[in-house]
Structures are given as structure tokens and as C-alpha cells.
Amino acid sequence: MPLRSKLPHVGTTIFTVMSQMAKDHNAINLSQGFPGFDSDPKLLELVAKYTREGFNQYAPMSGVPALQDVLSAKTARCHDYEPDPETEISIVSGATEAIFCAITAVVKPGDEVLILEPAYDSYEPAILLSGGIPIHIPLKKGDFSIDWERVISSVTFKTKAIVINTPHNPSGYVWSSSDLDHLAQLIRDRNIFVISDEVYEHITFDERKHLSLIGHEELREKSFVCGSFGKTFHVTGWKVGFCIAPPELMEEFRKIHQFVTFSTVTPIQHALAEYLKTPSNYESVSEFYQKKRDFFCQGLKTTGLEFSPAQGSFFQMASYGHLSDISDKELAERMTKELKVACIPVSAFYHNGQDHKFIRFCFAKEDSELQEALGRLEGLKRIL
Ligand SMILES: Cc1ncc(COP(=O)(O)O)c(C=O)c1O
Structure with a gap:
């Protein structure tokens, strides 16, 4: 008996798709929005304490x-x-x-x-x-x-x-x-x-x-x-x-x-x-991420991408329409496979997939990983 979908147009989210592609191609994953580092050990220890004490x-x-x-x-x-x-x-x-x-x-x-x-x-x-x-x-x-x-x-x-x-x-x-x-x-x-x-x-x-x-x-x-x-x-x-x-x-x-x-x-x-x-x-979190945003934006300047530094969140958007006409999905795919850096094509955030030639990076990563990704992004000039 066929099941009529309640969400016929919903497929696997772009975040899952890009993270999987990053894994398959051994790319640095700046696509999905999760930090590449652990939390404060004090918080982790508190969780261990409360599980041990029977709050389960x-x-x-x-x-x-x-x-x-x-x-x-x-x-x-x-x-x-x-x-x-x-x-x-x-x-x-x-x-x-x-x-x-x-x-x-x-x-x-x-x-x-x-x-x-x-x-x-x-x-x-x-x-x-x-x-x-x-x-x-x-x-x-x-x-x-x-x-x-x-x-x-x-x-x-x-x-x-x-x-x-x-x-x-x-x-x-x-x-x-x-x-x-x-x-x-x-x-x-x-x-x-x-x-x-x-x-x-x-x-x-x-x-x-x-x-x-x-x-x-x-x-x-x-x-x-x-x-x-x-x-x-x-x-x-x-x-x-x-x-x-x-x-x-x-x-x-x-x-x-x-x-x-x-x-x-x-x-x-x-x-x-x-x-x-x-x-x-919680009051120190903005300062922590501002250092990462500044570090990432400084490096992005040499890639040819255009951007304004993010006002908040741990994402940085950048546009490439002045360099190429290829779709943002194609660019994200090529970046993952050829440059080994994964990002998110921003068209995925529009219900009808409008492509304004923007990509989104997550900079909630260790500085060494960001540094490595920025080095690889120098290669953008080759593929655009
Ligand atoms: C704008 C926005 N809202 C909600 C969420 C989901 O938050 P949570 O993981 O707490 O469900 C995310 C996660 O990426 C997000 O970016």
C-alpha cells in the first residue's frame, strides 16, 4: 500500500549531503554548523557528576x-x-x-x-x-x-x-x-x-x-x-x-x-x-567567536571572494558572482572534491533554490583547521 508523503518535496537536508561529501572526499568540513572543538571540561565533568549521582x-x-x-x-x-x-x-x-x-x-x-x-x-x-x-x-x-x-x-x-x-x-x-x-x-x-x-x-x-x-x-x-x-x-x-x-x-x-x-x-x-x-x-562566548571570525575573514581576503564580516552567528557568507556563473551547488561540490574544503550553497536556504551565488562557511573550528582550509581556498582562483 503506497504511503502518500506529507512532505513530498522534502529530501535529505543539504547539511547531511555536504557533510557526507566532505567525509567521502576527505575534505575539511566547514559546511554543517557544529563546532570542531569540545566544550569546557567543567561542564563535561558536571554531566558526569550528575549521571554518577543518579539523576538518570x-x-x-x-x-x-x-x-x-x-x-x-x-x-x-x-x-x-x-x-x-x-x-x-x-x-x-x-x-x-x-x-x-x-x-x-x-x-x-x-x-x-x-x-x-x-x-x-x-x-x-x-x-x-x-x-x-x-x-x-x-x-x-x-x-x-x-x-x-x-x-x-x-x-x-x-x-x-x-x-x-x-x-x-x-x-x-x-x-x-x-x-x-x-x-x-x-x-x-x-x-x-x-x-x-x-x-x-x-x-x-x-x-x-x-x-x-x-x-x-x-x-x-x-x-x-x-x-x-x-x-x-x-x-x-x-x-x-x-x-x-x-x-x-x-x-x-x-x-x-x-x-x-x-x-x-x-x-x-x-x-x-x-x-x-x-x-x-556565556558572556565570554562572543569574544571567543569574534577571534575566529576575524581570523577567518582575514584569510578570506586573499581568495578573491567578496564578503562583509558576519555581525553574529558562527557563519560567514561569501559571494563569487563577480568571478563565475557556475551554480553555487556546483561550486560547493567542486570545492569539496578538488580543494578539499566543504561549504554550504546558500540556494539551499531558499524554498525554490534561488541561486544568488553565495556560499556559507562555518568558522566554529580549531584555528589550525581554519588555517589549513584558508590555504586550500587559495586554489579557488584555479576553479573559478
Ligand atoms: C538558525 C537555527 N535554528 C535552530 C537550529 C537548531 O538548534 P538545535 O540544535 O538546538 O535544535 C540551528 C542549528 O543549526 C540553527 O542554525
């Missing part, structure tokens, strides 16, 4: 209270608003789960949801599975800032939600306070919810501050703010994230979460609760 059974559905409490205090410290740990914070299995549960809680069949493209690939399938209609709005050419006029003109009486992402993957764009005010104006007097993907909240550069929607009085009333400890502490494989939302939204969010995963890995939640008590553990 189901955690409470909404999270380990100690972690909810410390996340509330951290939110107050960073964004001047202290969410109620019991009713406004849930710990979940990665930001991917947070985004999925938030979209599922809000979207009903026929609802339109605005997505700003290029966009992370998990938003659209979640919308489709709820019977929603994704409405794609391109970010501005050049700096990938928000084209607010286009956003406003895309709103209809069917618009139910907007998904936003700051700092942005893949462009690194960081929202300004004027972006937040535009969004507040957009949803004012309308029944539009916001799903805010803030997984790179602790990776911003050049003194830029991450402005969470939690810190905006009007926006937080209608927003699900989604975050990821995996991104902040170099432990993407742990898949531990969170969602912060007002009680009435969180109540619906939890109805979904309890039947998706029910609860999230217990000893790691206890370890994070202890580790987050020391603010320097």
Missing part, C-alpha cells in the same frame, strides 16, 4: 526546576525581564523541538506564516505539517536586512505567525532596535504570533548586543522565544534547548511538547543549571 530518570515535563530558575535569572540579567520559571519557561530537546512545538501550537490549516529567506530549513516543514501556508519574503540583497515594506505588504487576514531569526543563519545579520519596533508595529492590533529563533544569542560581534524579543515589552506578549544550549556551549549533539513564552502560549506549547518528547535529558539539565550560575560562562 525522566525529568519533569517542562524542565528541571533548577534549570528553569537559573534561565529565568539569566534572562533578567541579559534582557531586563524575569520570566516566571514555572509558567513561562520550558526546557526541550533542542531549539528544533521548540520551533516545531511553537509552530504546531499556533498554526491551523489554511493559516499563512511569514518566513524571511534565506531561512533555516526546519521552519517550512513544521508549517506544512500543520496545514499552514508558508509565505516567503526575501531579505534585502547585500546586507540581508529586513525589507519591512515587503513584510507589511505580505500580511493578509490569513496571516497567523511570522518566524524570525536573529542572529541570522546563514547571513549573520543581527536585528536592530528599529527592526524590533517595526515588528511590534506589524503585529500590533493583529492576531499574529512570533516564533523567534535566537539560537545564536550569545554570538554577536563588534560590540553589537543581541536584542531578544523577550526584552521588548510589546513583542514578548505574543512571542515564543527559542534558544539552544548546544550552540552556546559547543555541545550541539546534546540537543538541549528552551522556549520562553507568556503563560497562555506556554500552556498550548506544552500540550505539544509532552507528546513529542515529553521531557529532556535529565543529568544534562542539572549540569547546565549549575554551569549557568556563572555568567562569564
Whole structure:
């Protein structure tokens, strides 16, 4: 009996494809967004301690209270608003789960949801599975800032939600306070919810501050703010994230979460609760990555690629359209096979595969690996 797919257009993600290609061709993998180094040994030791001490059974559905409490205090410290740990914070299995549960809680069949493209690939399938209609709005050419006029003109009486992402993957764009005010104006007097993907909240550069929607009085009333400890502490494989939302939204969010995963890995939640008590553990992350961004961008200058240094995230985009007409997919493939450096073709972040001749590198790697990759990228002149 044939199974009619609910997601007929979804295949293997580009991240899996490129990582596999990197492996097959023994290339340096600057494609997928995961760090090439380990976390702080203190955090690893805390996980070992809590597993040894017997914290190995189901955690409470909404999270380990100690972690909810410390996340509330951290939110107050960073964004001047202290969410109620019991009713406004849930710990979940990665930001991917947070985004999925938030979209599922809000979207009903026929609802339109605005997505700003290029966009992370998990938003659209979640919308489709709820019977929603994704409405794609391109970010501005050049700096990938928000084209607010286009956003406003895309709103209809069917618009139910907007998904936003700051700092942005893949462009690194960081929202300004004027972006937040535009969004507040957009949803004012309308029944539009916001799903805010803030997984790179602790990776911003050049003194830029991450402005969470939690810190905006009007926006937080209608927003699900989604975050990821995996991104902040170099432990993407742990898949531990969170969602912060007002009680009435969180109540619906939890109805979904309890039947998706029910609860999230217990000893790691206890370890994070202890580790987050020391603010320097998360406040030092931007400085750590800024050194890597600067190092990588310095080297990129000699490759012939054009780029503006990322404002945030651990990705650097670069364009090559002034050098060649080949597609970004072909370039990514040739770079992997011939130069032994894997990257992501940015067309993969567009629903219709639009090719603006951009590639994305992940610079969350050891400096020696970045140095080696930059040396190999000198060969770009040969293949372009
Ligand atoms: C923009 C963005 N959102 C969400 C995620 C997923 O986060 P997590 O691993 O916590 O599910 C990623 C991971 O690459 C991402 O880049």
C-alpha cells in the first residue's frame, strides 16, 4: 500500500549531503554548523557528576526546576525581564523541538506564516505539517536586512505567525532596535504570533548586543522565544534547548511538547543549571567567536571572494558572482572534491533554490583547521 508523503518535496537536508561529501572526499568540513572543538571540561565533568549521582530518570515535563530558575535569572540579567520559571519557561530537546512545538501550537490549516529567506530549513516543514501556508519574503540583497515594506505588504487576514531569526543563519545579520519596533508595529492590533529563533544569542560581534524579543515589552506578549544550549556551549549533539513564552502560549506549547518528547535529558539539565550560575560562562562566548571570525575573514581576503564580516552567528557568507556563473551547488561540490574544503550553497536556504551565488562557511573550528582550509581556498582562483 503506497504511503502518500506529507512532505513530498522534502529530501535529505543539504547539511547531511555536504557533510557526507566532505567525509567521502576527505575534505575539511566547514559546511554543517557544529563546532570542531569540545566544550569546557567543567561542564563535561558536571554531566558526569550528575549521571554518577543518579539523576538518570525522566525529568519533569517542562524542565528541571533548577534549570528553569537559573534561565529565568539569566534572562533578567541579559534582557531586563524575569520570566516566571514555572509558567513561562520550558526546557526541550533542542531549539528544533521548540520551533516545531511553537509552530504546531499556533498554526491551523489554511493559516499563512511569514518566513524571511534565506531561512533555516526546519521552519517550512513544521508549517506544512500543520496545514499552514508558508509565505516567503526575501531579505534585502547585500546586507540581508529586513525589507519591512515587503513584510507589511505580505500580511493578509490569513496571516497567523511570522518566524524570525536573529542572529541570522546563514547571513549573520543581527536585528536592530528599529527592526524590533517595526515588528511590534506589524503585529500590533493583529492576531499574529512570533516564533523567534535566537539560537545564536550569545554570538554577536563588534560590540553589537543581541536584542531578544523577550526584552521588548510589546513583542514578548505574543512571542515564543527559542534558544539552544548546544550552540552556546559547543555541545550541539546534546540537543538541549528552551522556549520562553507568556503563560497562555506556554500552556498550548506544552500540550505539544509532552507528546513529542515529553521531557529532556535529565543529568544534562542539572549540569547546565549549575554551569549557568556563572555568567562569564556565556558572556565570554562572543569574544571567543569574534577571534575566529576575524581570523577567518582575514584569510578570506586573499581568495578573491567578496564578503562583509558576519555581525553574529558562527557563519560567514561569501559571494563569487563577480568571478563565475557556475551554480553555487556546483561550486560547493567542486570545492569539496578538488580543494578539499566543504561549504554550504546558500540556494539551499531558499524554498525554490534561488541561486544568488553565495556560499556559507562555518568558522566554529580549531584555528589550525581554519588555517589549513584558508590555504586550500587559495586554489579557488584555479576553479573559478
Ligand atoms: C538558525 C537555527 N535554528 C535552530 C537550529 C537548531 O538548534 P538545535 O540544535 O538546538 O535544535 C540551528 C542549528 O543549526 C540553527 O542554525
